[in-house]
Amino acid sequence: MRNIVPALLSIGIGFAISFFGLQSYSNSISGKPIFAINETVDTQEETQLPEEEETTDTEDTQQEISTDTNEETPSVEETIPEEDTHENREEDEGGEGDPIEVESITSTSYDSNDIQKSFDNWEAYTKDNIDLMATFTPLDEKGATIEKGIFLTLLRTGAYIPVKSVKEGKTQYQLTNINDTSDEKIKKSITSKAAIAHQYFKMEGKKLPDYNFVDLKGKTHNKADTKGKLLVIKCWFITCKVCVEEFPELNELVDKYKDEKIEFVSLAFDKKDELVEFLETKEFKYPTIPEQKDYMAKKLKVKQYPTHLIVDSNGVIIKMVNNVKTLTSELERIMGK
Template sequence: MRSRFLVFILSFALVWSAAAQKPGRPQVDPSTVMQLGTNFSYYNRDHVRLSEDFTAYNEHNKKISKLQFLEALTSAKYLPLHLTSAPGSWAYKLYPFKGHYDKEVADITAQFAGYELDHYKCEGRKFPAFKFTDLNGNVYTNANTKGKILVLKSWFIRCQACNLEMPELNTVVDKYRNRKDILFVSIAFDSKASLIKFNKRKGFKYAIASVPETYIEQKLNTNMYPTHWIINRDGKIVKRTNEPDVMIEAVGRLAGI
């Protein structure tokens, strides 16, 4: 009797495991998404979150790594097809561009996949050497931020997207104001005098430091603004993203909230 029971349990586990590996259903009709740039824009806004940790499948429904998935997307041959998944999780399948489709959709997909691939490759790496001096004279370095969570933003004054997210970021700073182990620092390539004048009007609550544009674009290897880095207590990059909501979620996980 016991052996039969064990066989039943093992059989059930194998069936359950196989079902868990099977991709879910498409959330949208991919042919509609691929036909028009406007359709893709709405789809990208509502369904594409490639900065998240997600389950990835190739076009043959075989599970692949996130790295393999993003690399394939940069070829402009695939749409990231959003699949049904468990609440709080994400799943995508490589869906080939075929038939009648808007080539611009394929090109934009490849471009954004390239950005996300660059972000993903940063994860787990040590953050480059730095020494930032904010507008109040406070100095931040690799050494004196070790043991703390560093939330870093790169931006510049005339960047509209950078300005639009500041009220939301101020709310995040307020949320963690009693957490001395979490630092919010921003770096911009505008002059110190310009940043002081700007912040008297704007009231951005991150510490603000003026740095050379070459530091951001060559040392940190990005020319996308804004860009957010979440750096853990060991000085390693946990997440790099252009999306504030992705950054906020990552900080919450790291902070244990």
């Protein structure tokens, strides 16, 4: 038994030496060490796997970008400010896009962050784009339509700004959260404008308070005289610069609707003799009623000047605005021209 163990060990050692010798001979023919082959294979496998993973990730990323772009494009297009549609329309006339898309596309030059970068940015944007007294579709922060009264109430909180878009030719204002870093003057500006707009909005749908006016030429104006007619009222005073600057455009409205059942009347703070003297040098085609400060402030709840009211044939206030541009567009909407 003792002799068997050494014999087995000798056989095992001999077999190992023989096997090693044969492998060495085979490798010497191919010129490659056995361990080098394994290292090369391992290296290739380790190198190739990351490359495949990176390629797969890249393809997935491209697909995601493409998908995101397709999904986001409509929302971007629907948020173009109206003032930019003219520029885009010129490009479309060259063969890109169509008029419907132009009306619903907004330029990215006026996103909510850019608007709020400074008070100057805000002022420039709102001057050309925002009129809270005009006719528009109010949208909440998620884009759902809400009542105008609720919209203006939320603006008064100072938590939002209105951002304009145009869809199918109709103006929309959407509530957008005001940035924490925005100039405090932006918040004060929008809350002030929203407060006045809300006050005017609450007057719409109410009956025009009783009146019996006598103009500078002695003509009377009362409900009986205006029955069956649309009544347009301007509220102003002599030293109001903007009020006077509107005269030429208001005169054009009188001429434009001279054959329609519309009566134009202006109410002024000033005394008769002061108005007569002033209007000798300023052409104004509205019949003017003097000394109406109390009626405007207490009855009509006028908060700023100029203010314009449109009253329907039944004596109901249907629009109350603060500039001739909006007055003009509202009359066109109501009259169809």
